[in-house]
Amino acid sequence: MDRRKSLKALALGTLSVSALLSTTGCDDKKTDAAKDSDKASTPGYGRTDDEKLRDKQLNAEPYFTDPEMKTIAVLADIIIPADEHSGSATEAGVPEFIGFIVKDKPELQLPMRGGLRWLDVQSAKRVNKSFTESTPEERLAIVDDIAYPEKAKPEMSQGVAFFNLMRNLTATGFFTSKIGIKDLGYVGNTPNEWNGVPDDVLKQYGLAYDEKTLAECLKIEDRTKIMTWD
Amino acid sequence: MAFEIKKTGKVYDVCIVGSGAGGGMAAKILSDAGLKIALLEAGPKYDPADPDQMTQLKWPYESPRRGASTTRPFGDFDAAYGGWEINGEPYTKKNGTEFDWFRSRMLGGRTNHWGRISLRFGPRDFKHRSYDGLGDDWPISYEEVAPYYDRVDKMIGVFGTKENLPNEPDGYFLPPPKPRLHELMIKKAAGNLGIPVIPARLSILTRPVNKERSPCFYCSQCNRGCSVYGDFSSSSVLVKPAMKSGHVDLYTNAMAREVLTDSSGKATGVLYVDKTDLQEYSVNAKVIILAASACESARLLLNSKSAKFPNGLANGSGVVGKYLHDSTGASRSAFLPQLMDRKRYNEDGTGGMHLYIPWWGDNKKLDFPRGYHVEFGGGMHMPGYGFGFGMERMNGKYPGKDGATKAAGGYGAGLKDDYRRFFGAQVGFAGRGECIAREENYCEIDPNVVDKWGIPVLRFNYTWTDHEIKQAKHMQDTFEQIIHEMGGVANGTKPGADTMYGLENPGRIIHEVGTTRMGDDPRKSVLNKFNQAHECKNLFVVDGGSFVSQADKNPTWTILALSIRASEYVVDQLKKQNI
Numbered sequence: 001m002d003r004r005k006s007l008k009a010l011a012l013g014t015l016s017v018s019a020l021l022s023t024t025g026c027d028d029k030k031t032d033a034a035k036d037s038d039k040a041s042t043p044g045y046g047r048t049d050d051e052k053l054r055d056k057q058l059n060a061e062p063y064f065t066d067p068e069m070k071t072i073a074v075l076a077d078i079i080i081p082a083d084e085h086s087g088s089a090t091e092a093g094v095p096e097f098i099g100f101i102v103k104d105k106p107e108l109q110l111p112m113r114g115g116l117r118w119l120d121v122q123s124a125k126r127v128n129k130s131f132t133e134s135t136p137e138e139r140l141a142i143v144d145d146i147a148y149p150e151k152a153k154p155e156m157s158q159g160v161a162f163f164n165l166m167r168n169l170t171a172t173g174f175f176t177s178k179i180g181i182k183d184l185g186y187v188g189n190t191p192n193e194w195n196g197v198p199d200d201v202l203k204q205y206g207l208a209y210d211e212k213t214l215a216e217c218l219k220i221e222d223r224t225k226i227m228t229w230d
Numbered sequence: 231m232a233f234e235i236k237k238t239g240k241v242y243d244v245c246i247v248g249s250g251a252g253g254g255m256a257a258k259i260l261s262d263a264g265l266k267i268a269l270l271e272a273g274p275k276y277d278p279a280d281p282d283q284m285t286q287l288k289w290p291y292e293s294p295r296r297g298a299s300t301t302r303p304f305g306d307f308d309a310a311y312g313g314w315e316i317n318g319e320p321y322t323k324k325n326g327t328e329f330d331w332f333r334s335r336m337l338g339g340r341t342n343h344w345g346r347i348s349l350r351f352g353p354r355d356f357k358h359r360s361y362d363g364l365g366d367d368w369p370i371s372y373e374e375v376a377p378y379y380d381r382v383d384k385m386i387g388v389f390g391t392k393e394n395l396p397n398e399p400d401g402y403f404l405p406p407p408k409p410r411l412h413e414l415m416i417k418k419a420a421g422n423l424g425i426p427v428i429p430a431r432l433s434i435l436t437r438p439v440n441k442e443r444s445p446c447f448y449c450s451q452c453n454r455g456c457s458v459y460g461d462f463s464s465s466s467v468l469v470k471p472a473m474k475s476g477h478v479d480l481y482t483n484a485m486a487r488e489v490l491t492d493s494s495g496k497a498t499g500v501l502y503v504d505k506t507d508l509q510e511y512s513v514n515a516k517v518i519i520l521a522a523s524a525c526e527s528a529r530l531l532l533n534s535k536s537a538k539f540p541n542g543l544a545n546g547s548g549v550v551g552k553y554l555h556d557s558t559g560a561s562r563s564a565f566l567p568q569l570m571d572r573k574r575y576n577e578d579g580t581g582g583m584h585l586y587i588p589w590w591g592d593n594k595k596l597d598f599p600r601g602y603h604v605e606f607g608g609g610m611h612m613p614g615y616g617f618g619f620g621m622e623r624m625n626g627k628y629p630g631k632d633g634a635t636k637a638a639g640g641y642g643a644g645l646k647d648d649y650r651r652f653f654g655a656q657v658g659f660a661g662r663g664e665c666i667a668r669e670e671n672y673c674e675i676d677p678n679v680v681d682k683w684g685i686p687v688l689r690f691n692y693t694w695t696d697h698e699i700k701q702a703k704h705m706q707d708t709f710e711q712i713i714h715e716m717g718g719v720a721n722g723t724k725p726g727a728d729t730m731y732g733l734e735n736p737g738r739i740i741h742e743v744g745t746t747r748m749g750d751d752p753r754k755s756v757l758n759k760f761n762q763a764h765e766c767k768n769l770f771v772v773d774g775g776s777f778v779s780q781a782d783k784n785p786t787w788t789i790l791a792l793s794i795r796a797s798e799y800v801v802d803q804l805k806k807q808n809i
Contacts, residue, residue, distance in 0.1 A: 045292045046285040048274070048311060051301050055294065079641045093291075100294045101615075148637040149622050164622055167641070171618030171649055176290035176297070181613060184653055185574035189287060189612050191447035194579045196408035201573050207414045216391045216429065218405040218436045223445050227437040229384065229402045 058103045068116050070132050072098055072166075075119075078143055079170040085183050089170050092177035098169050108165070115162025122159060195220045235501065235510045242268040242479070244800065245500050245515035247486045247530065250339030251789045252772035253521030254464030254472070259797035261477040265804075268513045269469070270484040270502060272522075273311060273335030276342065276465050278455030285309065285454040290614050298615035303332070305614060309455035309463075310334040310343035318682035322689040329554075329673075329690035330737035331525060337482065338465025339523065340740065341786065345582045346452050346461050347605070348388045348433040348787045350379045352397030355781035362599050364697075365666045368778040369750045369759040372399065378791035386462050386790070387439040389580075390431035398588045404436045406584060407448075410577050412566070412608035412657050413585045419715035420587060425708070430586045433462035433787075442471065450611075452581025461581060481513070487685050488534040489518055489769065495538045497769045503683045517768045517800055517809060520746075521793070524775040525554070525673050528745035529688050531756075531771075532675045542675075544763035549756050550746055552672040554692065555780055557741040558602065558663040559734040560702040560725070562709040564718040566608075567628055569655035577609050577654075589663075589782045591704075598700035601782040602663025604708070610654035618649050625652070627719075657718065661705035664782045665698050667744045671736070692736040702731035741785050743774035761796035768809040772796050 047055065064072065076089035076098070089095075102108045119142065123131040127138050146152060146159035147167075174180040196217075202208055209217075243265035246253045257269050278284055285307040290296045293306040300306075303313035312334040321331050334340045353372040359365050376399070382388075383402040390403040406429035409417065417427040434452060435445045443466075444458035452461045459466040472478050483505040490499045490512060499514035520527040528551045534543035542550055582605075589601030625648040626638025636644070676689035706725055713720045725732030736742075749755025752764035761776050763769040772793040774785045781788075803809045 044282065045288050045306065046283050050317075054301065059294075080646050081642055083643045083646060085646075097294070097296065101296075101298070104295045104298065104300045143641060147641050148639045150626060150638050164639070167621065167639070167645075168619045171621065172296060172613075172615055175613045175617050175649060176615065178289070178291055181289070181291075184613065184650060186610060186612055186653075187574055188576045188578035188610070189289065189449060189451075190576070191449065192576055192578070194407055194448040194577075197411045197414070197577070198573070198575055201411060201575070202414075204573070205411065205415070205568070207411070207418070209408060209414075213408065216405060217408045218389075222405070222437055225437060226441070227387070227404050227439055 058100065061103075062099060063103050063109060064099055064113075067130070067132070068113070069095055069099060071116050071119065071130075074132055074139065075143075075166050076170045076173075078139070079167050080174045086179050089174050092174045092179050094170050094173035094177070097173035097177075101169065101173075108169075111162065111165055115158075115165065118158055118162060193220050193223060233510075235512055237512050238514070240514065242266050242513065242515040243804070244268070244517045244519060245270065245513050246519045246521055247500060248272075248339060248521035248523065248526070248773065249337050249469050249480075250464050250521060250523065250773065251341050251786050252774075252793045253519070254338065254341070254468030255790050255793035256519050256521060256772050256797045257472040257478055258468045259794055260800065261472045261475040263797075263801045265477060265801070267472075267478045268481060268515060269472075269478050270481045270486055270500060270513070271335075271337050271339075272485045272505070273337065273483065275480075275482050276309070276311075276337040276455070277470075278309060278342075278463070278466065279457040279459075283455075284457055286451050286457050287449060288454075290612065296615040304343065304453060307451070307454050308343060309453060310340060311336045319687070320679060320681060321687050322676045322679055324689050324691040327690065327692050328735045328737075329692040330735050331688070331690070331742075332737065332740045333523070333526070336465075337469060337480075338463045341462065341464040342455050343453055344740075344784075344786065345605070346432040346434050347582065347586075347784045348431050348462070349603075349783035350399045350401060350791075351375070351781045351783055351788050352399055354397045355779065355783070358600070358779055362593065364599055365779050366749070366754075369748055369755075375788070375791050375795070378794045379787065381794060382787060382790045384439065386433055386467055387435045387437075387443075388431055388433045388787075389429070389436045391429045393428055395426075395588060401431075403431070404439075406430065407436055407580050409584045410579055410609050411572075412569070413583065413606070415566070415716055416606055416657065416712060417585060420712050422715055423711055424590075425587055425712070426590050427585050427587055430583045432580060432582055434580045434582075435460045436580070443467065446580050448576075448578055448580060450578035450581050484511075485683060485685070486522060486530055487683070489520070489530060489543050491534070491536055491538065491543060491766070493538070495766060497543070497766055503685075517770070517804070519796075519800070520769070520771045520775075521773045523773050524743050524745045524777075525688055527771050527773055527775045528673055529675070529686075531746065533686055539765075544746075544756055544765045544769060546765050547753050547756065549754060551674050551688075552669050553667040553744040553747050553778075554671045554673055554690075554742060555665045555667045555744050556736045557739040557780060557782075557784075558665050558694075558698045558701055559660060559739040560705045560732040561658060561660040562706060562713070562724075562732070563656060563658040563721045564709075564713040564716075565624065565652075565721060566655050566657060566716060566718045568717060570628065570651050571631070572610075572654055574610065578612075583607060596704065598697050598704065600664035600666060600697065600701065602661045602701060602705060603782050604705075605660045605662065606657060608654075608657035621645070621648060621652070624648075656721075657713075657716075659709040659712065661702070661708070662739060662741075662782065662784070663698070663701045663705070664780055665694070665736075667747070667779055668695075673745060690737075694730060694733060694736065699730045699733060702733040703727075706731045741774070741780060743777035743780050743785055746771045746775035747778050748776045749778065760799040761792060762799070767803075770796055770800065
């Protein structure tokens with residue numbers, strides 16, 4: 001058993017096999033489960049009975065109408081499109097996340113519903129079509145007017161507020177998804193051995209561990225040795 | 231079925247109410263001594279290694295709310311059940327004052343949630359009235375408690391370093407983990423300002439202390455409960471081994487209603503409602519130990535009225551519920567431009583901080599009497615709900631890779647890249663200080679309100695004074711100085727006098743103590759120096775209620791040390807047939 005494997009075995013030694021499969025960071029072992037959870041389904045995540053019931057109740061009824069969900073999806077992909085690093089907001093399940101979070105946090109419902117309506121009215125005034133019925137160019141013309149808070153005209157302020165909210169929810173939904181976390185380069189949440197900041201990073205910032213720190217801190221090879229003081 | 235109180239004939243040696251730090255330690259020590267114990271816990275069983283309860287190593291997308299704090303106050307993955315509000319268990323407030331009461335109904339109580347900051351009180355903390363004339367001295371000294379702190383260190387494990395600071399006693403430490411990048415930056419900046427930054431003292435196993443618990447594997451998620459028991463929680467580290475002795479009967483979902491007494495004034499048992507079958511039960515014991523949390527134990531005593539104890543049990547002094555005090559708290563966060571576009575690596579580390587700032591000031595030269603310590607956080611955390619919020623307030627202020635500054639907000643590939651660029655470039659500072667205990671800050675029984683089981687609830691009255699407000703101002707000044715010295719940009723506007731300098735509501739730091747304080751004078755205290763009620767010799771309180779003053783530390787290590795001391799006193803007194 002190599003050191004990495006033994007570390008994982010040590011860390012997870014007390015768990016059942018099913019828990020191990022559902023909790024390790026082994027990407028290859030959790031294709032279906034991860035896809036499902038990206039889409040806001042809830043396989044166990046340590047819920048109490050009351051919490052399970054609440055999740056079930058929240059999942060029972062959608063809040064948004066189908067046309068509203070369509071607009072949310074279009075906006076989410078305008079905010080976070082696919083690029084050379086990763087997929088788009090809709091590929092990461094952002095609309096489903098937004099559909100859930102407004103039920104979980106009802107204070108978001110009115111700003112979202114009203115904002116979506118504001119957007120459609122704005123679109124109708126300009127091109128006599130709803131936002132999703134308009135062309136990509138027509139959509140971006142509106143988005144350009146509400147996406148830059150410091151440059152937007154005063155009469156666009158409600159649109160700006162809505163777009164800020166939509167930007168926040170899209171970013172959070174994306175970067176907490178599996179593909180978003182990978183894109184971001186967060187590499188933790190897995191058993192490991194912390195042995196300090198990498199040398200090249202210390203060097204980059206002109207920092208170093210002083211001798212006192214090195215003498216006092218854990219020698220990583222002692223990590224599994226039972227401590228004695230006598 | 232008739233509505234009746236069900237009694238068992240069995241008489242335990244000891245009935246302990248509450249399974250947090252104080253109750254868990256009492257169960258461990260007393261079961262080791264061979265006593266038969268009934269351990270009552272108001273919530274369910276909890277084991278962070280149970281796959282049905284486990285949240286450690288879950289990803290944000292495994293929660294449909296991405297870990298948001300809607301259901302649990304510290305987020306979906308936090309181990310603590312309960313929170314500031316519990317359905318069917320209200321509390322009230324008086325005179326327009328504020329107090330927020332965090333309760334965690336589960337095996338291990340609030341030790342499942344905390345930051346594992348495990349600081350000993352220092353010599354001055356036990357005798358602060360002698361030092362500055364405020365509050366009261368404890369009836370015991372640091373030297374009397376030190377041997378018990380030593381045992382807690384070795385039994386449970388705490389990392390740290392010997393520093394020889396006058397009021398931050400050293401202990402038996404495990405080696406600390408190396409500092410993270412932002413922690414080195416804070417240490418350098420604070421050092422330039424003459425503010426000490428030393429290794430944190432957290433009850434996390436950088437090395438094992440026994441064969442039952444594995445060392446930390448650096449997921450930084452102690453607040454989620456540890457599946458290998460690499461950190462301290464009462465349920466995993468104390469109750470679990472105590473149960474193995476075979477001497478402990480654990481009663482879960484048992485909500486204590488009152489302590490029963492006989493006509494001689496001796497405690498005889500505890501009346502509780504079983505939340506599962508909604509029936510009323512009594513459990514009998516020779517000794518009753520309350521460890522339900524400072525306020526909940528006070529509530530129990532105040533609700534235990536009889537002809538002999540018309541003001542509530544052990545409350546002839548009228549002191550039960552008074553001298554309630556929580557730590558002060560204020561915070562500020564900042565952005566570090568030099569950390570934009572930083573190299574990625576796993577810097578999760580242990581839960582919480584690897585370094586901290588102990589109180590360094592001389593209060594005799596300052597305009598407030600007691601100190602505070604500073605905790606800090608930062609780094610490349612696992613994203614959760616709220617990640618990326620407010621980008622429109624950030625990305626118009628700092629030039630891009632091409633050197634050009636663009637319009638704030640935006641959308642598209644450029645915006646997507648901004649989230650990557652700003653990742654891990656925030657730091658946060660939080661001060662945790664001492665509030666002086668005052669008789670005027672208290673909890674009492676609300677005469678008009680009961681909870682869903684008909685138990686009269688607590689009503690709080692709590693105000694801050696200039697002592698605490700000026701301390702919070704000093705915290706804010708300190709945070710800004712350090713942030714400036716680091717080349718950082720403080721977020722938001724500096725909290726001013728209108729918000730009491732960002733001073734949190736009392737209760738928010740979850741260090742409330744003092745409601746059944748100890749003392750030598752039965753007219754001014756509830757307990758004697760062994761946590762034994764002055765007026766009821768077989769009744770003890772081993773939670774934070776016994777504290778005379780809360781120091782600028784965290785209370786858990788002192789609760790644990792005093793619980794060992796009180797439990798061994800119980801064994802001694804039972805042997806001598808004094809109780």
